[in-house]
Amino acid sequence: MEKMSLAEIIQAVDGSFGFPADAMVSAISTDTRKITENSVFIALKGERFDGHDFAAKAMELGAAAVITERPVEGAKCIIVDSAAKALLDLASFYRGKFDIPLIGVTGSVGKTTTKDMIACVVSRRYKTLKTQGNLNNEIGLPQTLFGLDKGCEAAVIEMGMSHAGEISRLSMCACPTCAVITNIGVSHIENLGSQENILKAKLEILDGADYDAPLILCKDDKLLAAAEIHGERRVIYYSVKKKDCEVYASDIETGGSSVSFTVNYFGGSIGAVIHCLGEHNVKNALAAFCVGLELGIGPEEIVKGIADFRPEGMRQNLTVKNGVSFILDCYNAAPDSMKASLSVLSQIKTNGKRYAVLADMLELGKNSKQYHKTVGKYAAASKADMLLCFGGDSCYYIEGAVQSGFPEEKCLHFDDRQKIAEYLRSVLKEGDTVLLKGSRGMRLEEVVNALE
CATH class of the missing domain: 3.90.190.20 (Mur ligase, C-terminal domain)
Structure with a gap:
């Protein structure tokens, strides 16, 4: 994270304060176990904890100030209406300091693998920040954005959700310059009621996107293929089954622990290999190929990036x-x-x-x-x-x-x-x-x- 003045932070979160705001801040934290000297602690409320209980401790550990919803004895408090909103507002303000490509990725299934494949491709040309693990919610995404620094040339950010409105808030925070939706499944249908509502929630990724940010969709998904995209936004489709797309796969062959296939794109074609199995991973690779083309990366470099990907953790x-x-x-x-x-x-x-x-x-x-x-x-x-x-x-x-x-x-x-x-x-x-x-x-x- 690049340093910010305390005055900038107060303005970004629209906070009230009663102390000198001339300090320079080098980190933002929501966890007192990660407090460093001259950081700002944001006192979030959770089901099992209240960050306000740790505000004074954060000051003892070296925080320059704390963002809270009420005064806390022993702490320099920046008072806001909502600490959770302040975290998003501050991350949005900080993201605005960086004029770089930012690819937002969401979907019911495969978004993490797709995010990682995209990052492998983008990293062939740009120093790239990406979402780590499952830090794709309203706490994790801001923390990821605070990882931007002067050396970052691009970012690949995953956006998850369980309720309507969540991706909208994440998109408004991250401001993607390119958006990817992998598919529309039934995850969290208990909260959203129908796949149609899940589609609407996923399309919220456009709420914070540039007006000219392309939208990359899988045409093999019936709901995405039929989705009505308002305005004149450019939509790029990819597929493993349909040849009427900008990018599609053919000659798919499985061998050992890898899959080889041909990527057909805008009148050209090139061979590619992924070191994981499944047609669904070919789709994920096609999404990454689309992003690479959008960022001006050559097809040869893109397929090298795709081949760099390896599954991690407990994902296949x-x-x-x-x-x-x-x-x-x-x-x-x-x-x-x-x-x-x-x-x-x-x-x-x-x-x-x-x-x-x-x-x-x-x-x-x-x-x-x-x-x-x-x-x-x-x-x-x-x-x-x-x-x-x-x-x-x-x-x-x-x-x-x-x-x-x-x-x-x-x-x-x-x-x-x-x-x-x-x-x-x-x-x-x-x-x-x-x-x-x-x-x-x-x-x-x-x-x-x-x-x-």
Whole structure:
């Protein structure tokens, strides 16, 4: 972060104060464990904590001032109506100091992978800041923007949401110069009511975008393909199925742990490789290709950037232990991502059996049962040899799979992660492949940990 004067900060958050504002600030923090000398602490309120309780402590640790909603004894307080809004306002003010390309990425599924692929491409030419981990909400996104400095030449920022209006606030804060929406699924449909409402919420990414910022959409998604984009905004479509797009893939071939394909773009074509599996990841790569073209990066450099990408953490991470391949994809789950992971399980080449370990998909609302049954049908259509299910709603995976012809004797339901590990330990042989997929709250990674 570049230094800001305390006076600038007070003006940006429209705060009231009663002390000299001549200090220079070198960091913004919402966590007293990360307070540094001459920082400003923002006292956010959460379900389990109130930052005001730590305001005085922040001063003791070296903060120059604290942003609060009320006076706090022992602290130099900048009083605002809402500390949460102040965080966004301040990050927006700070972002405005940097005249750089900023790519905003959202979508129901695949936005993190797409963000990382885009960052790999953009980094081929520009020093690039990107969202780390899942810092894509109204606290994480501002903290990411505070990471901008004079050396940054571009940024790739992920925007997540669970309610209407959230992406609008994030977009107004980040001011994207290019926007990407990967797809419209059913994640958080419990809060938003319908996929149409999810589409509206995702399109809020344009609220803070430049009037001439291009919008990059996947035409394979029915809702995005039919979306009405107001004004004269330029829309760029990509696809793995439709050739009437600005960018589309052909000649898709899976080999080992990679996928090769041809990218067709504006009358040209070029070969590309991604070091991960699944058609959905080809789509993510196409989105990154579109961004690269928009930023004036040559196609040859773009495909090198795409090839640089490697999955991280618990997102379709492929590891091999004692000759058994584990596809760990435990960060989030929705019908579309479950289908994609089952597709990867089917595509991976193996001499052994394929085990699909599926846990509950959370936050799907009143239609959760039907969504789980639909995933069961996807499992039946895959090349899985065994279906192992964990969680209350996961029994509907089995119901859907059996209804679609999957042998019932090859379906098992578990109520304990340790029991899944014990079962796998007893049956796995060299050459087998295990997919572990479920919502983050189901903690399926503990199954793999128990096998070590």
